[in-house]
Amino acid sequence: MRISGFSSGLDIDSMVKELMQAKRAPLDKLNQQKQLLDWKREAYREQSTKMVSFINDKLSSLKSTFSMQAKKAEITGDTGAVSVSASNSASNLPIDVTVTSVGTAAGTEIKFAGKTRDSLMSDVLGTTDSTTIVINGKDVVISDPANTSIQSFVTQINKQAGSEVNATFDSATGKLVITSKIVGASSDIQISDNLLSKGEVKNITQSDPEFSINGVSSTELIANGAVKIDPNNSNVITYDGMQIILKGTGTVNIQTKPDTDKLVDAVKSFISDYNTLISAMNSAVNEERYRDYAPLTDDQKAEMSEDDIKLWTEKAQSGMLKRDDIISSVVSGMRTALTSKVSTAEGDFSIFSLGISTGKWNEGGKLVIEDEDQLRQMIELNADQVISFFSGVGTSVTSEDKKKGIQYNEDTGIFNRLSNLLNDGLNRLAERAGTSRISSDLNSSFLASSTMGMESRDLENRIKDMKNKLTRLETNYYKQFTAMETAINKYNAQSGSLSSFLS
Structure with missing residues (x-):
């Protein structure tokens, strides 16, 4: 105390x-x-x-x-037949591309006579029990056919088997069309019989595209490795550093050049x-480094205005590097x-x-x-x-x-x-x-x-030690003054007693 x-x-x-x-x-x-x-x-x-x-x-x-988008392809002719993107490896030589036919995906068409998109699947399947339709290995579950429309079923197909196929329904014809997302001869469609047996089925034939580049047929170009076919879409081909997407029939001239702009x-x-x-x-x-402006201490800040502190600190912080x-x-x-x-x-x-x-x-x-x-x-x-x-x-x-x-x-x-x-x-x-x-x-x-991290920790430790030292020193000062006060108080008490005795 x-x-x-x-x-x-x-x-x-x-x-x-x-x-x-x-x-x-x-x-x-x-x-x-x-x-x-x-x-x-x-x-x-x-x-x-x-x-x-x-x-x-x-x-x-x-x-x-610079490495991938530095060149562009200009197309003339039947411009709707292809789209082209050129990489930097594309040569600047012009090429002629003739597309005879584009690749198609395999598909299955199922006609449900007299049905529209609002018709219920219970009417199509002939049951109200939960039914699982398997499409290209993906399960499409119809848990409540009596409350599921054909359009809702199409949405389920695209959601649950959308990585494999795409489904559409035409109310005018009553046809459900399910096509593979792989375009070309490697595409395939497999649908379980519990759906196929409910309508009139027609298979859609798949095919690879037919085209030529500078008069050389696609068959020969693919065979000698000049053209590479995208395994998931045979309408996407790579030739001479260009990706060419076949979109329709026709002949085009493609010229690659730097994309200057x-x-x-x-x-x-x-x-x-x-x-x-x-x-x-x-x-x-x-x-500029202002070395005369050292960081302010708490006591110094207490005697300064906020604006003065700000200006001083800006000087002190400047020129750190x-x-x-x-x-x-x-x-x-x-x-x-x-x-x-x-x-x-x-x-x-x-x-x-x-x-x-x-x-x-x-x-x-x-x-x-x-x-x-x-x-x-x-x-x-x-x-x-x-x-x-x-x-x-x-x-x-x-x-x-x-x-x-x-x-x-x-x-x-x-x-x-x-x-x-x-x-x-x-x-x-x-x-x-x-x-x-x-x-x-x-x-x-x-x-x-x-x-600097180690320097910071060393300074933190030295600051901690110094604070402890100063706390002990301050406590010692107070102890000394307390002892002085106690001695003076004792002297005053003795002096008072003596005065009372003498009086």
């Missing part, structure tokens, strides 16, 4: 507070060190989330565009996102990767060949399209080279090369170069600050095993 200075007349609480204020200086120092460490980790996490987002959201999408838009998108990233990283390593070695090296690596040549099958290529420059000297390596006409012309004339320049995978880097700091080879495209550099940076940030290598969430947790 603490005793106030009733006997001595001293303000003991104030005196202890003043005595402790000087003793708390080392604790304030530790708390400030911990705050600076936390701020720096948060600054690292902000940069790492931007890097992860650029890899996962930007580069991933761009790689897909899409690629130009992709390059613009890349430049915009890259500039945003490198600008943020440059800002972080160049932000000033000249940071990891971020600086990633920025430098990205700038080098973009300006270095890329070796493609068609020869060496650089970003400057596309009418793109690195902007002014003070813009920190931002990219600028100086001549869009040149970019379009290079795509149209050298599409394969441009695609390789941006999305080429390149040869693998050996473990020995990685030890030397080599992240990519000359034949590695720009997107993969940047991915490699950024992933290396993310690994280094994870080791130092404990940031996530895969998350773009600003609230993602830090890895405790990182260098």
Whole structure:
């Protein structure tokens, strides 16, 4: 129990507070060190989330565009006969496709005379008992035929056996048509007799399509492997890097060419996102560091207004990554990767060949399209080279090369170069600050095993020990003052007794 200075007349609480204020200086120092460490980790996490987002959201999408969607197919002639999508492996040679007939699926037609979609299944089946119809191995259960319409039965077929077949019913003719979802000669329909026996049955014959490409018949094209047939739909064929869907009869001419507009838009998108990233990283390593503004203590905050606290804290937090070695090296690596040549099958290529420059000297390596006409012309004339320049995978880097700091080879495209550099940076940030290598969430947790994570735990332990030490010291001060008060009180009591005796 603490005793106030009733006997001595001293303000003991104030005196202890003043005595402790000087003793708390080392604790304030530790708390400030911990705050600076936390701020720096948060600054690292902000940069790492931007890097992860650029890899996962930007580069991933761009790689897909350049590797799979860089070419388009133009169709002339009976345009309703086919639809075409071209991959990057498609040659630019024109082809003629003639479709004589399209493939059909096997099916079964069951006519229920005089029945409409509202007719009950009990009237069709001749029973009100629960009945199971088996269609291509799938059970379609009619639990209450007396309250199940034919249309409801069709819905059940499409729901319970929809992966195998498709069912329709025509009230005008009373025909239930069930067709296989596999188109071509490999399709088949099997329906249990407890449904087939209830109507007039007609089988629908399946067939493969007949077509020719540049005068060569489909039979010969399939036999020599030039054409591949989709096993689930023989109307979908693959030829020379193109997927061709046969939709009707007729003759078409197909010409593949670079999708210039899409690629130009992709390059613009890349430049915009890259500039945003490198600008943020440059800002972080160049932000002014105000070392005279240390994190505020609780006592200091108590004497300041909220606006002053905010302004002070902004200064104290600034420049956490000033000249940071990891971020600086990633920025430098990205700038080098973009300006270095890329070796493609068609020869060496650089970003400057596309009418793109690195902007002014003070813009920190931002990219600028100086001549869009040149970019379009290079795509149209050298599409394969441009695609390789941006999305080429390149040869693998050996473990020995990685030890030397080599992240990519000359034949590695720009997107993969940047991915490699950024992933290396993310690994280094994870080791130092404990940031996530895969998350773009600003609230993602830090890895405790990182260098800064261990520093944080050490500071937390030292802060805890210092608080315990100060608590003991404060308690000791109060004990000393309590002893003084007790002694003074005892002296006063003796003095009073003596005075009474003498009087």
